[in-house]
Amino acid sequence: GESVGLHLPTLSVQEGDNSIINCAYSNSASDYFIWYKQESGKGPQFIIDIRSNMDKRQGQRVTVLLNKTVKHLSLQIAATQPGDSAVYFCAENIGDGGSQGNLIFGKGTKLSVKP
Amino acid sequence: IAGITQAPTSQILAAGRRMTLRCTQDMRHNAMYWYRQDLGLGLRLIHYSNTAGTTGKGEVPDGYSVSRANTDDFPLTLASAVPSQTSVYFCASSVVYPGDTQYFGPGTRLTVL
Numbered sequence: 001g002e003s004v005g006l007h008l009p010t011l012s013v014q015e016g017d018n019s020i021i022n023c024a025y026s027n028s029a030s031d032y033f034i035w036y037k038q039e040s041g042k043g044p045q046f047i048i049d050i051r052s053n054m055d056k057r058q059g060q061r062v063t064v065l066l067n068k069t070v071k072h073l074s075l076q077i078a079a080t081q082p083g084d085s086a087v088y089f090c091a092e093n094i095g096d097g098g099s100q101g102n103l104i105f106g107k108g109t110k111l112s113v114k115p
Numbered sequence: 116i117a118g119i120t121q122a123p124t125s126q127i128l129a130a131g132r133r134m135t136l137r138c139t140q141d142m143r144h145n146a147m148y149w150y151r152q153d154l155g156l157g158l159r160l161i162h163y164s165n166t167a168g169t170t171g172k173g174e175v176p177d178g179y180s181v182s183r184a185n186t187d188d189f190p191l192t193l194a195s196a197v198p199s200q201t202s203v204y205f206c207a208s209s210v211v212y213p214g215d216t217q218y219f220g221p222g223t224r225l226t227v228l
Binding site: 031032034036041042043044045046049089093103105106107108 | 119155156157158160205213214216217218219220221222
């Protein structure tokens with residue numbers, strides 16, 4: 001079956017640097033993508049989303065880029081802070097309204113911010 | 116607004132016992148979901164409900180049941196717990212189904228001995 005995957009399971013960055021977390025997806029029918037942040041002992045928290053008719057979307061300190069040609073999604077965090085340390089998940093909606101709850105989650109990338 | 120609440124926060128349960136995990140949302144979302152999260156396996160969908168009165172099976176439904184009597188509540192029941200059901204369970208909700216952002220509760224950590 002098709003699944004969402006991540007290029008890097010762990011990422012360590014210096015405080016103040018920019019972080020880039022990558023995600024590959026394999027379902028060309030996916031039309032909606034979400035990034036979640038999960039801190040230790042907590043539930044996933046919505047960060048930002050993007051629909052397939054867009055290439056880029058910006059939020060506060062975060063930017064999501066979508067490259068449909070190579071089926072690649074990335075999350076960029078500007079001026080990374082210690083509070084950004086968490087596991088980041090990408091999720092895709094396969095868009096067929098099927099019975100699987102429609103969101104497929106990646107395994108996650110752990111971001112560690114060094115002070 | 117509390118969002119999504121789950122209870123209990125954690126529980127240790129003897130194998131064979133029955134257990135209900137509670138989930139309540141106050142956002143009037145139509146859809147609700149139950150996931151389990153296991154190390155190395157990520158989030159896996161157990162059951163979902165696209166609107167009050169209807170439920171559906173997810174990726175790993177065996178050993179679990181749900182009900183959706185009203186919009187706000189979506190309890191998950193383990194009829195006879197087994198050690199392989201040891202996991203962290205997350206409830207989520209979304210305004211509409213499908214194709215909408217899901218918002219998650221804080222989770223319930225369940226250990227079955």
